[in-house]
Amino acid sequence: MSAPEPAAPTPSDAALLDVDELRVSFATEEGVVQAVDGVTFELRAGEVLAVVGESGSGKSVTAMTLMGLTRSPNARFEGAARYKGTELIGASEDELRRIRGAEIAMIFQDPMTSLNPVQRIGEQIVEQIQEHEGVPDQQARERTVELLDRVGIPRARERVDNYPFEFSGGMRQRVMIALALSCSPSVLIADEPTTALDVTIQAQILHRIRELREETGAAVILVTHDLGVVADIADRIAVMYAGRIVEQGTLDQIFYDPQHPYTWGLLGSITRVDKPRPERLPAIPGLPPSLADRPEGCHFRPRCPYEFAECSKVPPLEARVGGRSAHLDRCWLSVEEKRDQREIRPGEIGLSAAEGTAA
Amino acid sequence: MARFVVRRLIQMVLVMFAVSILTFLIFNVIPNGDPAVRMAGRQPTETQIEAIRKEWGFDENIFVQYFTTMKKVFTGDLQSYFTQLPVGEEILKGLPRTLSLAIGAAILWMLVAIAFGLYSAVKAGKFADRFLTIIALIGISMPVFWIGALMNYYLGFKLGIFPNGGYVEFTEDPIDWFYHLILPWTALAILFIGFYSRVLRSNVLDTINEDYVRTARAKGLSERQIMLRHVLRNSMIPIITLWGLDFGAVLGGGAILTETVFDLQGVGQYAADSIGQLDVPPVLAVTLFAAFFIVLLNAIVDIIYAYLDPRIRLQ
Numbered sequence: 067m068s069a070p071e072p073a074a075p076t077p078s079d080a081a082l083l084d085v086d087e088l089r090v091s092f093a094t095e096e097g098v099v100q101a102v103d104g105v106t107f108e109l110r111a112g113e114v115l116a117v118v119g120e121s122g123s124g125k126s127v128t129a130m131t132l133m134g135l136t137r138s139p140n141a142r143f144e145g146a147a148r149y150k151g152t153e154l155i156g157a158s159e160d161e162l163r164r165i166r167g168a169e170i171a172m173i174f175q176d177p178m179t180s181l182n183p184v185q186r187i188g189e190q191i192v193e194q195i196q197e198h199e200g201v202p203d204q205q206a207r208e209r210t211v212e213l214l215d216r217v218g219i220p221r222a223r224e225r226v227d228n229y230p231f232e233f234s235g236g237m238r239q240r241v242m243i244a245l246a247l248s249c250s251p252s253v254l255i256a257d258e259p260t261t262a263l264d265v266t267i268q269a270q271i272l273h274r275i276r277e278l279r280e281e282t283g284a285a286v287i288l289v290t291h292d293l294g295v296v297a298d299i300a301d302r303i304a305v306m307y308a309g310r311i312v313e314q315g316t317l318d319q320i321f322y323d324p325q326h327p328y329t330w331g332l333l334g335s336i337t338r339v340d341k342p343r344p345e346r347l348p349a350i351p352g353l354p355p356s357l358a359d360r361p362e363g364c365h366f367r368p369r370c371p372y373e374f375a376e377c378s379k380v381p382p383l384e385a386r387v388g389g390r391s392a393h394l395d396r397c398w399l400s401v402e403e404k405r406d407q408r409e410i411r412p413g414e415i416g417l418s419a420a421e422g423t424a425a
Numbered sequence: 426m427a428r429f430v431v432r433r434l435i436q437m438v439l440v441m442f443a444v445s446i447l448t449f450l451i452f453n454v455i456p457n458g459d460p461a462v463r464m465a466g467r468q469p470t471e472t473q474i475e476a477i478r479k480e481w482g483f484d485e486n487i488f489v490q491y492f493t494t495m496k497k498v499f500t501g502d503l504q505s506y507f508t509q510l511p512v513g514e515e516i517l518k519g520l521p522r523t524l525s526l527a528i529g530a531a532i533l534w535m536l537v538a539i540a541f542g543l544y545s546a547v548k549a550g551k552f553a554d555r556f557l558t559i560i561a562l563i564g565i566s567m568p569v570f571w572i573g574a575l576m577n578y579y580l581g582f583k584l585g586i587f588p589n590g591g592y593v594e595f596t597e598d599p600i601d602w603f604y605h606l607i608l609p610w611t612a613l614a615i616l617f618i619g620f621y622s623r624v625l626r627s628n629v630l631d632t633i634n635e636d637y638v639r640t641a642r643a644k645g646l647s648e649r650q651i652m653l654r655h656v657l658r659n660s661m662i663p664i665i666t667l668w669g670l671d672f673g674a675v676l677g678g679g680a681i682l683t684e685t686v687f688d689l690q691g692v693g694q695y696a697a698d699s700i701g702q703l704d705v706p707p708v709l710a711v712t713l714f715a716a717f718f719i720v721l722l723n724a725i726v727d728i729i730y731a732y733l734d735p736r737i738r739l740q
Contacts, residue, residue: 133643135639135642135643159648162645163645163646163647164645165645166642166643166644166645167643167644167645168645171643172643174636174639174640174643176636179635179636179637180636180637180639180640181637181640182637182640182641182655182659183637183659183734183736184658184659184733184734184735184736185654185655193644193646193654194644194645194646197644197645197646197650198645229735229736231735231736242640245640245644
């Protein structure tokens, strides 16, 4: 090729994290629970990927598995997850330890219980810095004060010696963010970081994560059950249902042209302050399946109003909309059928059967 | 801190006051407990008994008797009814022996129990855990007078590896002191090790599932660091409570069986001998002495608590 291609891949286009057909199952008393069932996605440097789904859809397990936090004698893993070429799933504990905190860091759901109650917050951050970088005490402490200041903790120099119980939930989550950022990780996994916080604090924390992403260039995986949360911050969205990704695409694709009926339902369940209040909150009828006993074929079938014969086979996750290689979904309906069936009221998308029918 | 100390001192006075009254009353209502009769020797005449009663003040009203006895406790004039030896001196003679036994055993049982409990929890469900569980149950089930006697007989008398009971002053020969105490320490510690390691194991298993332990793991710490810095400290609080109570009791002469089996002549053995003779003054003094240690150790436990868990404030 003589002339260089204008859209030559820049280094940031190369996948930082490459998850391929990841499967996680746990042996429990009720049988084998297939928590994650063939999850495939890529994460590029500096992007925010939102993983969205109901409780029990496998999103947290996926996130924690990347850091090896779901390892236990009764867990089984298949598939691959490569971080900068390093295989994470089969990595030894020592290899993982070097990556945890330093390369991939995690913010957990409940800031009230995620910090050690009997250790000063500064020590908890210093501990991580020194584990990975072996800097002297004083230097690690200085950096901790800076980090706390950067995540918006007032009087950071004094508060570095406080204990977690002396902080509110929102402040503790900021401490968790400071902890996660302390070794400048390339990937930040935020597992429902705002679920346990009240609404005004939620916005602050998300805002802070977005700002820090811009400052540090870290890629973010944001795990949440709240599509409303991701509208502000995500570049791409992966929707999970019963252990599988059912739809994946850019923010605009998912919000304006969703392909999977489950995504329609999720979008229809967002309550909006700019719209008249509905009589009752829209909800998807039925319950998510038990992960120990999932329906054959498409897992969403029992709750889907458009179910037909084809649905007893597992639909592959593939690009179905012409011209959009990044927009993938798992639904047998044709693109035209989806456009017809999908209920679009002005500025709103919903699952038509969702309203009026009792669950 | 000052408030804490004052409160604990007041508590100590109240506890010791209550303990002294109870002890005194109990010995007054015990059948066949009339000290004058017992002091008068075999086949005494009524006049002899009467004379003793008068001389020792047993004919006085019980309140007066209590007050004169308590006064003697504080002036150090308390005397045994039967041996007529000063009680204070006897206790002081036994004190280093009891202290040696209690401190050594308490350190031993705490350290070994932490090691066993942690190891058991880390290996939960595996062979090592099951093995330690059985060992702990055996330890809990063996009475100290039996295990002590066995040790004395086989290791002391038959094999001659250890001295067959007795005590050597630390100031006289520290090595011999240590040598004489190995068996008593072990015998006394075995019961507590079994018990404590079981409690610690279950606390550790609870703590391991806490969110902050997951955070510690996500930070890239080694399992060892996670265990020692994050799990153990949070699992220690219930153990510390037990330890304070048991250590206080052993210090206050509670290791009567161990002291007797190994003939240590400590405070506990003195108390046991005195109880056998219904000799009120030594019993009263040892009881007060024990109450003092238990309250003291409880205060120390509270201080350790505040150190282990900053959410607890001393007040």
